[in-house]
Amino acid sequence: MNGIHDLGGLHGFGKVEVEQDEPVFHERWEGRVFGMCLTFGGRRGPNVDAARHRSERLDPVSYFQNGYFGRWLATFEMMLKEEDVLAEGELEDYMNGAAVQKVADGDAPPPQRRPLRGIDAVREVDHPPRYGEGQAIITRNHQPAGHTRLPAYARCRRGVIKKVHPAMVFADTIAHEQGENPQYVYSVEFDGAELWGDTAEPGTVLRLDLFESYLEAA
Amino acid sequence: MKTIHEHGTPEISLRVEALESLLEERGLINPVAVDRVIQHFEQDVGPLNGAKAVARAWIDPDFKSRLLQDAAAAISELGITVGDNVQVIENTPKEHNVVVCSLCSCYPWSVLGLPPTWYKSPAYRARVVREPRKVLAEMGVDLADDVTIRVWDSSAEIRYMILPQRPAGSESLSEEELIPLIMRDAMIGVANVTLPDKG
Numbered sequence: 001m002n003g004i005h006d007l008g009g010l011h012g013f014g015k016v017e018v019e020q021d022e023p024v025f026h027e028r029w030e031g032r033v034f035g036m037c038l039t040f041g042g043r044r045g046p047n048v049d050a051a052r053h054r055s056e057r058l059d060p061v062s063y064f065q066n067g068y069f070g071r072w073l074a075t076f077e078m079m080l081k082e083e084d085v086l087a088e089g090e091l092e093d094y095m096n097g098a099a100v101q102k103v104a105d106g107d108a109p110p111p112q113r114r115p116l117r118g119i120d121a122v123r124e125v126d127h128p129p130r131y132g133e134g135q136a137i138i139t140r141n142h143q144p145a146g147h148t149r150l151p152a153y154a155r156c157r158r159g160v161i162k163k164v165h166p167a168m169v170f171a172d173t174i175a176h177e178q179g180e181n182p183q184y185v186y187s188v189e190f191d192g193a194e195l196w197g198d199t200a201e202p203g204t205v206l207r208l209d210l211f212e213s214y215l216e217a218a
Numbered sequence: 219m220k221t222i223h224e225h226g227t228p229e230i231s232l233r234v235e236a237l238e239s240l241l242e243e244r245g246l247i248n249p250v251a252v253d254r255v256i257q258h259f260e261q262d263v264g265p266l267n268g269a270k271a272v273a274r275a276w277i278d279p280d281f282k283s284r285l286l287q288d289a290a291a292a293i294s295e296l297g298i299t300v301g302d303n304v305q306v307i308e309n310t311p312k313e314h315n316v317v318v319c320s321l322c323s324c325y326p327w328s329v330l331g332l333p334p335t336w337y338k339s340p341a342y343r344a345r346v347v348r349e350p351r352k353v354l355a356e357m358g359v360d361l362a363d364d365v366t367i368r369v370w371d372s373s374a375e376i377r378y379m380i381l382p383q384r385p386a387g388s389e390s391l392s393e394e395e396l397i398p399l400i401m402r403d404a405m406i407g408v409a410n411v412t413l414p415d416k417g
Contacts, residue, residue, distance in 0.1 A: 008320030013341040029234040035252030068338040121375040209374035
């Protein structure tokens with residue numbers, strides 16, 4: 001998705017502000033939101049890629065305005081609406097003193113589904129990887145309206161495969177509940193100049209972990 | 219980007235309080251479980267886990283090769299549970315590595331805890347892929363022109379941690395003495411490990 005989340009290489013964001021000895025959570029609400037997201041008793045949406053895609057679907061102002069945990073809150077509320085836990089305006093009504101409709105007895109929340117992440121993404125597939133270490137590739141001009149993990153700055157760029165990772169569930173389809181479609185993932189190295197042209201800093205290279213279908217032989 | 223509310227507005231606190239209480243009344247949130255998660259990430263998980271692995275790698279070459287080969291297995295030897303698909307990358311005098319997630323804020327939680335605010339900031343995510351040398355210099359790491367910088371943009375489910383260079387002059391230090399010198403930022407690649415000033 002060509003969204004504001006795809007920040008790599010954008011200009012205009014200024015200096016990286018570093019806070020010394022910062023706490024894990026700066027405000028109480030940040031910890032509460034984080035904890036609620038990890039312990040919510042109902043279905044938490046399909047998987048972690050769907051969760052990432054919710055944050056991509058925030059409008060650009062909402063994406064930035066309350067920082068990282070603001071995105072967690074906004075996407076948690078989005079998930080609650082998509083899973084029919086909260087109706088539009090219901091939280092606002094509750095804040096204004098409306099009574100809560102209790103869950104009826106025997107209508108307990110469904111068992112928790114652990115969000116898919118990390119090692120859980122690896123799958124066995126019955127075919128060998130299409131590309132090997134040392135092979136030159138070019139990335140496809142892949143820009144779907146939905147979720148993808150190919151950043152815009154790395155489209156149509158030449159790189160070299162440095163490592164073949166195991167096959168993993170394909171982010172682009174699983175985020176939309178269109179199946180796992182596991183694919184090999186490759187650690188691809190790009191020269192700074194290939195990505196940034198004559199503005200590249202000398203002596204810099206970049207590594208991305210890319211799904212097989214993002215790539216073509218160069 | 220100083221006009222944004224990096225840590226929220228007063229209204230947001232009220233909203234979150236209401237949301238938690240509504241979901242608790244529905245039986246979908248248990249505040250005690252929320253407390254436990256907060257406590258876990260404030261107290262139990264943090265960069266100390268990564269620092270222990272780095273210190274061990276510096277004093278034990280066999281552990282180091284296992285750490286670079288299969289980080290999760292090696293780190294679990296130290297009694298640390300690794301929930302991420304972690305890969306450890308070694309910094310050398312000629313190659314400096316630094317980690318980012320330009321698309322969101324992926325980070326190796328189980329070895330470094332939750333990421334600092336700067337790691338999640340638009341400035342870092344936008345800039346370190348394009349001008350790592352300048353960003354590193356601003357953050358206090360000046361690298362010679364002949365040092366290659368490799369930026370690892372965490373675009374899939376592999377999470378990266380950097381094995382920093384052991385500081386010169388630390389040869390006589392024990393593993394326990396090394397651990398407190400190894401700060402989080404060095405394991406992201408935006409700092410070097412240094413010895414404390416004598417005096």
